[in-house]
Amino acid sequence: MGGRFALKAREHLRAPERKRYFNEKHFEEAARRYDLATRAMSLGRDAAWKRALVAALPDLRAPACVDIACGTGDVAFLLAGRYPGGTVVGVDIAAGMLALAGKRNRFPNVRFEPGDMEALPFADGSVDVLTGSYALRNAPELRSALGEIRRVLADDGTAAILDFSRPESPLLQKLQFLLLKGWCGSWGFLLHGTPEVHGYVAESLAVFPDRGRFAGILRAEGFEVASSRRFFLGITELLLLRKATSPVTGATRGKAVCTCATGSPDERRGSRRPG
Numbered sequence: 283m284g285g286r287f288a289l290k291a292r293e294h295l296r297a298p299e300r301k302r303y304f305n306e307k308h309f310e311e312a313a314r315r316y317d318l319a320t321r322a323m324s325l326g327r328d329a330a331w332k333r334a335l336v337a338a339l340p341d342l343r344a345p346a347c348v349d350i351a352c353g354t355g356d357v358a359f360l361l362a363g364r365y366p367g368g369t370v371v372g373v374d375i376a377a378g379m380l381a382l383a384g385k386r387n388r389f390p391n392v393r394f395e396p397g398d399m400e401a402l403p404f405a406d407g408s409v410d411v412l413t414g415s416y417a418l419r420n421a422p423e424l425r426s427a428l429g430e431i432r433r434v435l436a437d438d439g440t441a442a443i444l445d446f447s448r449p450e451s452p453l454l455q456k457l458q459f460l461l462l463k464g465w466c467g468s469w470g471f472l473l474h475g476t477p478e479v480h481g482y483v484a485e486s487l488a489v490f491p492d493r494g495r496f497a498g499i500l501r502a503e504g505f506e507v508a509s510s511r512r513f514f515l516g517i518t519e520l521l522l523l524r525k526a527t528s529p530v531t532g533a534t535r536g537k538a539v540c541t542c543a544t545g546s547p548d549e550r551r552g553s554r555r556p557g
């Protein structure tokens with residue numbers, strides 16, 4: 283993209299296709315300084331939260347792992363360290379993020395592929411561990427993304443979700459919005475010349491369900507919350523999710539997942555299992 287990033291988050295977040303478009307452009311712009319921005323905006327805490335996410339996962343011998351909205355690969359690399367006998371696929375819609383993730387990759391069991399969290403290129407029930415950090419807030423349609431997670435997750439699989447968390451009190455919501463808009467927007471201005479980059483964090487959270495509603499949506503989409511942990515006065519939260527109807531067996535498995543394909547979301551969705 284030539285020149286300064288010119289899209290306005292607020293004008294794009296209420297319609298799924300506009301949000302997807304905004305995200306593609308926004309994260310292509312953000313990619314080159316994303317790691318620096320994330321460290322700065324979280325006051326250096328982001329790496330610890332991601333380590334906590336991976337530490338909270340169950341012990342498994344050779345799980346098939348997928349990191350949705352993988353960005354530059356932080357969580358995928360932690361998963362590879364945690365599960366050296368497993369496989370890890372990071373998917374993201376932004377080519378710039380994937381290029382950086384690929385450059386950083388030193389793990390033979392990690393690969394990165396283009397992919398939309400609402401049309402995951404994996405077969406039903408083929409994923410043992412699914413992670414998403416700062417992922418679901420970006421979903422054009424939250425329920426559709428949750429439906430995809432549920433579809434690809436094995437019956438005894440685990441999903442771990444780390445993201446900003448929206449309080450239920452309108453006063454705290456307002457305070458959180460102003461804080462994040464000012465803080466993250468300032469980093470957007472410093473690093474990209476406009477607060478629209480990273481100010482998006484506040485805007486996307488403002489249209490995301492608060493904690494109570496989110497818990498209800500998770501239940502309605504067939505998940506149970508196995509555990510939750512909040513960081514930084516509850517600004518971010520880590521949730522471990524399981525499929526509601528299936529007990530966790532703790533069995534270790536080693537399914538692999540398919541390679542990504544081009545084509546329409548329907549063609550890509552759930553079509554293949556790897557050899």
Ligand SMILES: C[S@@+](CC[C@H](N)C(=O)[O-])C[C@H]1O[C@@H](n2cnc3c(N)ncnc32)[C@H](O)[C@@H]1O
Pocket residue numbers: 302305306309310320350351352353354355356357373374375376379397398399400414415416417420421422
């Ligand atoms: C805030 S970044 C998080 C990156 C990484 N998970 C991390 O924690 O550092 C959000 C990521 O979501 C990706 N993204 C946005 N919409 C997406 C979608 N519909 N499907 C897949 N990835 C998406 C963006 O390209 C970006 O890399």
